[in-house]
Amino acid sequence: MAKVPAETHTKVPESPWSPQAAEAAMVRVTPVDAVGLEERAASLGTRSIKRESKLFALDLAVRCADLTTLEGADTPGKVTAVCSKAVRPDPTDSTIPSVAAVCVYPALVPVAAERLRGTGVKVASVAGGFPSGLAPLDERLDEIRQAVRWGADEIDIVLNRSAFLSGRYHQAFEEITRSKEACGTAHLKVILEIGELGSYDQVRKASMLAMAAGADFIKTSTGKIASSATHAGALCMMEAARDFHRQTGRAVGVKVAGGIRKAKEAWIYLVILHETLGPDWLTPDRFRFGASTLLNDLLMQIRKEREGRYQGPDYFTVD
Amino acid sequence: MPAERGRLSVRKTYKLYIGGDFPRSESGRSYPAVDGDGEVVARVARASRKDLREAVRAARSAFPGWSGKTPYNRGQVLYRVAELMEGRRAQFVEEVRRAGATDPEGGVDAAIDRWVWYAGWADKIHHILGTVNPVAAPYFNFTIPEPTGVVGIVAPPDAPLLGLVSRMAPAVISGNCAVVLASERWPLPAVTLAEVLATSDVPGGVVNILTGLTAELVPWLAGHMDVNAIDVTGVPEDQRPEVERLAAENVKRLVRAEDGETDWLGDRAQSPYTVTSFMEMKTVWHPMGA
Numbered sequence: 099m100a101k102v103p104a105e106t107h108t109k110v111p112e113s114p115w116s117p118q119a120a121e122a123a124m125v126r127v128t129p130v131d132a133v134g135l136e137e138r139a140a141s142l143g144t145r146s147i148k149r150e151s152k153l154f155a156l157d158l159a160v161r162c163a164d165l166t167t168l169e170g171a172d173t174p175g176k177v178t179a180v181c182s183k184a185v186r187p188d189p190t191d192s193t194i195p196s197v198a199a200v201c202v203y204p205a206l207v208p209v210a211a212e213r214l215r216g217t218g219v220k221v222a223s224v225a226g227g228f229p230s231g232l233a234p235l236d237e238r239l240d241e242i243r244q245a246v247r248w249g250a251d252e253i254d255i256v257l258n259r260s261a262f263l264s265g266r267y268h269q270a271f272e273e274i275t276r277s278k279e280a281c282g283t284a285h286l287k288v289i290l291e292i293g294e295l296g297s298y299d300q301v302r303k304a305s306m307l308a309m310a311a312g313a314d315f316i317k318t319s320t321g322k323i324a325s326s327a328t329h330a331g332a333l334c335m336m337e338a339a340r341d342f343h344r345q346t347g348r349a350v351g352v353k354v355a356g357g358i359r360k361a362k363e364a365w366i367y368l369v370i371l372h373e374t375l376g377p378d379w380l381t382p383d384r385f386r387f388g389a390s391t392l393l394n395d396l397l398m399q400i401r402k403e404r405e406g407r408y409q410g411p412d413y414f415t416v417d
Numbered sequence: 418m419p420a421e422r423g424r425l426s427v428r429k430t431y432k433l434y435i436g437g438d439f440p441r442s443e444s445g446r447s448y449p450a451v452d453g454d455g456e457v458v459a460r461v462a463r464a465s466r467k468d469l470r471e472a473v474r475a476a477r478s479a480f481p482g483w484s485g486k487t488p489y490n491r492g493q494v495l496y497r498v499a500e501l502m503e504g505r506r507a508q509f510v511e512e513v514r515r516a517g518a519t520d521p522e523g524g525v526d527a528a529i530d531r532w533v534w535y536a537g538w539a540d541k542i543h544h545i546l547g548t549v550n551p552v553a554a555p556y557f558n559f560t561i562p563e564p565t566g567v568v569g570i571v572a573p574p575d576a577p578l579l580g581l582v583s584r585m586a587p588a589v590i591s592g593n594c595a596v597v598l599a600s601e602r603w604p605l606p607a608v609t610l611a612e613v614l615a616t617s618d619v620p621g622g623v624v625n626i627l628t629g630l631t632a633e634l635v636p637w638l639a640g641h642m643d644v645n646a647i648d649v650t651g652v653p654e655d656q657r658p659e660v661e662r663l664a665a666e667n668v669k670r671l672v673r674a675e676d677g678e679t680d681w682l683g684d685r686a687q688s689p690y691t692v693t694s695f696m697e698m699k700t701v702w703h704p705m706g707a
Contacts, residue, residue: 406640407637407640407641407642407663407666408466408469408470408473408637408640408641408642408643409642409643410477410641410642410643410644410667411643412642412643412667413642413667
């Protein structure tokens with residue numbers, strides 16, 4: 099393994115857990131009551147949201163959105179269009195806030211950074227061998243450093259599920275720590291890909307591992323496999339974040355991504371978030387939606403609430 | 418021991434027909450459908466605006482598949498509906514009779530015949546109305562009728578089956594998908610028609626039938642931005658200005674049966690031009706070469 103150049107090492111935030119302690123601790127992470135978890139997620143999903151709260155939730159959901167385009171066919175033109183939409187989601191309505199960030203592949207970071215300079219919208223980049231995370235570690239770290247150099251404010255990496263699932267927790271932990279170093283000042287989001295973890299116990303373990311290793315955010319899914327974010331999975335991660343916060347005092351954000359297409363889905367996640375982590379997490383600094391098609395539905399619902407008529411997709415910008 | 422061994426009647430509460438399924442109204446509401454003598458025949462679901470929204474969504478997602486079928490195929494599918502209506506003829510007759518019709522048999526037969534008649538138009542309308550236009554330039558110039566999209570149909574209140582078929586069949590044969598508000602006073606024939614459609618080969622979502630209070634639902638249908646046309650034949654006269662104003666927002670095609678066309682047994686009640694009122698004419702210029 100090639101030595102990482104010394105100058106790229108930056109200070110890792112103080113973690114009260116050493117890697118070895120973390121590995122040992124993994125064994126002791128409390129198991130999850132799967133039936134109770136799903137029950138609670140389902141019951142939170144039935145909350146009825148009244149009109150004012152709905153408008154607040156829709157507005158918050160827009161502000162928390164990471165507008166994402168992760169296609170092999172992404173072009174600078176498409177990224178530019180996505181950036182324009184991120185800054186001004188509804189061209190006919192200036193009261194709609196900008197989204198939190200635009201999420202792209204590293205090669206398109208320069209385009210997004212150029213277009214978003216001075217707008218307050220962050221540039222997020224997937225990196226670290228997305229979506230499998232199985233490229234050689236040096237290449238993954240280089241990819242992260244390159245994306246940050248090109249102007250990424252946030253880096254979305256994937257958990258090494260291969261290491262995690264075969265019990266090599268220390269390796270998975272180390273890789274996240276090294277990735278955090280490579281990020282420098284950029285925020286690090288760690289994608290757990292909960293659809294591949296197999297059980298809520300594993301989700302909780304992976305959440306704890308990623309948070310202890312220095313993740314600023316833990317994220318549900320890549321959006322690249324059929325099974326993505328679920329209410330129960332997100333609740334499990336939020337409970338882990340809540341417990342981690344109680345134990346260590348460090349606040350870690352949660353990002354739900356993959357398969358969220360409807361505004362109604364979005365505000366169910368916000369209800370779960372509020373009930374689990376409280377109002378301090380109702381901010382784009384601590385909560386995000388990975389969204390592409392979701393944004394238009396949010397806009398349609400906002401306009402429906404304001405104008406009192408059901409909307410059609412013909413009157414919103416095409417992604 | 419009871420003196421007589423009578424049967425308890427099976428009390429019915431009918432449901433909506435949305436996207437090929439029969440859901441209850443999300444609101445949980447229903448209302449009694451009474452016959453001409455004021456006796457409750459059954460209860461039917463009282464759709465809410467959210468049910469209407471779901472119906473429009475179902476119609477929109479069914480549209481690419483339905484409009485993409487060949488006209489011949491659509492004709493076959495709709496002809497099969499007429500066959501199934503024929504099988505339920507007695508039930509339709511009974512329901513129409515209890516709705517106070519003077520000649521229920523004649524009305525039901527006319528409705529089935531009308532369905533067959535429109536099914537036959539499915540693969541002919543393009544040939545009759547499509548044209549090759551003479552132009553003074555080296556181009557082929559075609560005009561082709563295409564379906565409008567999602568069509569809202571407010572069924573005529575007085576003729577619960579024949580009036581409904583007369584307005585709905587011409588809309589769907591060309592490839593439109595319909596959201597139908599059944600007659601508020603006499604909803605049962607429309608409910609039975611939904612059961613016919615559900616067991617036919619018509620894909621779910623092509624026709625969605627809502628029972629409920631017309632005055633409550635019509636503004637939401639007329640105002641819906643994803644509805645492309647609305648047939649206001651069954652809208653009460655005093656509500657029409659409001660409906661037209663709401664429909665103007667996204668320039669919906671506004672269709673209504675003219676006076677002569679609402680004599681449902683008359684000659685003018687069925688016409689290929691009723692089909693075209695739910696179609697858009699597209700003109701294409703194609704270079705001819707040297």
